[in-house]
Amino acid sequence: MKILDQEADTGSALSTARLLEKIEIMRSMLRWAARLERRDIEKLLAQAGSLRDEVMQLSHKERFLRAAGGESLPAQQLPAGERRRQLLARSFVFEGVFGDNPKLLDALEVAEKAAPTDLPVLIDGESGTGKELMAKVIHANGARSDKPYISVNCGAIPDTLIESELFGHRRGAFTGAATDRKGKFESAHRGTIFLDEIGELPLPGQVKLLRVLQSHEIQRVGSDEPIAVDCRIVAATNKNLRKLIAEGSFREDLFYRLSVIHLTLPPLRERKDEIPLLLAYYADEAAEALKRPPVKFTPRLRSFLLNYAYPGNVRELRNLLYRLSCLAGELADVAHLPEDIRPRPLGLADGADGRGAASLPSSLGEAKRAASDEAERAFLERGLKEVGGSVSELARRCDMNRSHLQMLLKKHGIHSKDFRVGKPPPADGARQQAAH
Structure with missing residues (x-):
């Protein structure tokens, strides 16, 4: 608590974001402390993690009052970096890092204002852009942050089990139903339920979901007894739902129920300023998971990582960093990249056959x-x-x-x-x- 006492002595207000930043710095220092035994380090890290969780629950009311307050300039007219700084200064809880891309900041500011409400949110964007992270941001910045957060991948549930998975079932309702079972909505009662890949939900499941959104009640499979549920709905998709509506594979009334607040996350190729931040962040995360120092990059690999298009977006970048951290040890080079994206060796850049191989794709x-x-x-x-x-x-x-x-x-x-x-x-x- 020394870090808190020092700040309190100055008489200045310290935002939740600043506290979290200081705790993360303390955790990073402890992780590589040379004079402490691993057992003591892990104990201190656990204490820092508990403190961090407590700080994240503080001052919701103050945070949202600040977010609702007016600003001297419209957000879009603020200098580069200022919008991001002001967002964090308002104690905006965000697990990770982000840059100054205007579209991403627009989405984060909308999420900040939507979080304290119970309005449904629909998040769209390409695969790997961080839609589930945005859902967790909305949950963490809302009044339900200390309640359950339940994630459901609608595209991974077989059609025959969707109703049981979402709403639960009674014993004997179907073959294999040996006991009563809660569904995802019951588990998320008072909290947030995240419906990922909502565009993959078949039409019968869409009808059931629409009824829940309208009545705030569910019925377990095999039961006529209604059960009241109070859940914040956040849905996500990488598909064009309006196009699916035109094709008849997604219900228009469900779309409007889910998209009261609509967010679009830009792909990583439009957020180039964020790549260096993400490389450092996920290098540290991978190092902590693998219990080793953060991996370093050769100049050629760093140049590749900064300029690569990342068709898989942030998810691909994260997976690359974990791969490099695992395979390379202390210093990673392009040889540690997956073969299908690895650039051509420098010695072959001009082509051994003299026919201009440099103009051909390198992978x-x-x-x-x-x-x-x-x-x-x-x-x-x-x-x-x-x-x-x-x-x-x-x-x-x-x-x-x-x-x-x-x-x-x-x-x-x-x-x-x-x-x-x-x-x-x-x-x-x-x-x-x-x-x-």
């Missing part, structure tokens, strides 16, 4: 990404040609946000004006020149 993964980019560019050009260069119309046809479409056009160096009626599309050489 299967890179070849797939190049092919995907080419298909994406061809689709955008064909679409712009069909709509006469109208970005708004193409966005409407593709059910895509206009700003996201503009970003894709900029990525490929495509100018919509080149496709307006009466003007032919640019030649390949001109397009490549525009892209650079």
Whole structure:
């Protein structure tokens, strides 16, 4: 408690985020303390962890009053880094690190305001962008943070067991039901239930879920007795639910029930400033899990990790760091990367056969990404040609946000004006020149 006493003596207020930061620093120092036995270190780490858990429960009311207060400038007009600093200064609980990407900060600020309510939240984004982490952030910053958090992967439950898994069953309700069993909703009573991959839930399960959202009651399989449940609903998907609605595989009324608050997480390739932070964070996390010092990178490996596209997003980066920490020991090089993403050795960069092998993809993964980019560019050009260069119309046809479409056009160096009626599309050489 010395760290708290010192701060109290100054008479200044210390935010929950600052306390957590100091506790994490203390834990890092203890982890590699040379003069203490491992038994003593583990005991101190456990005490620091308990203190950290207590701090996370403090001052919810004050935190939300601060979050609701006005600011001198709109958040979008604050200098780079200031939005992130102010968010943490408001005692925003976040397990991990994040950068200054505006789209991510938008999502975090919406989550901060939504957390103290009981409104349903729908989170979408590509696989591996951190949707479950965002669900835990909403739970940790809400009034239910000391209550259960139950996660359900809707895509991993067989169709025949969905109702039993979510709502439970009575003994003898079906073959194999030897005892009464609670469902996920009962287990999450008073807390938060996270419905991951909600787009994978079949239509019969969607009907049952909609009834629960409307009545706040469930019925176990094999029972007519209603059971009241009080759960905060957070759902996530990597699919376009509006497209699934149009195809008839997702209920529109359920979509609107779930998406009272709607968050979109940007992919890691749009959050390049975050990669160095994540590399350091997961290197430390892997070191703690493997009971060894954090792995170091050769310059070539670091350059690769900073510039790699990460199609699997944050999850892929985390798994890479665990792999490197396990296989490399103290110093990791590109040879410790998975073979399908490993760059070509430097000695082969010019090609041993003299036919320009440097222009070829250096790995299967890179070849797939190049092919995907080419298909994406061809689709955008064909679409712009069909709509006469109208970005708004193409966005409407593709059910895509206009700003996201503009970003894709900029990525490929495509100018919509080149496709307006009466003007032919640019030649390949001109397009490549525009892209650079």
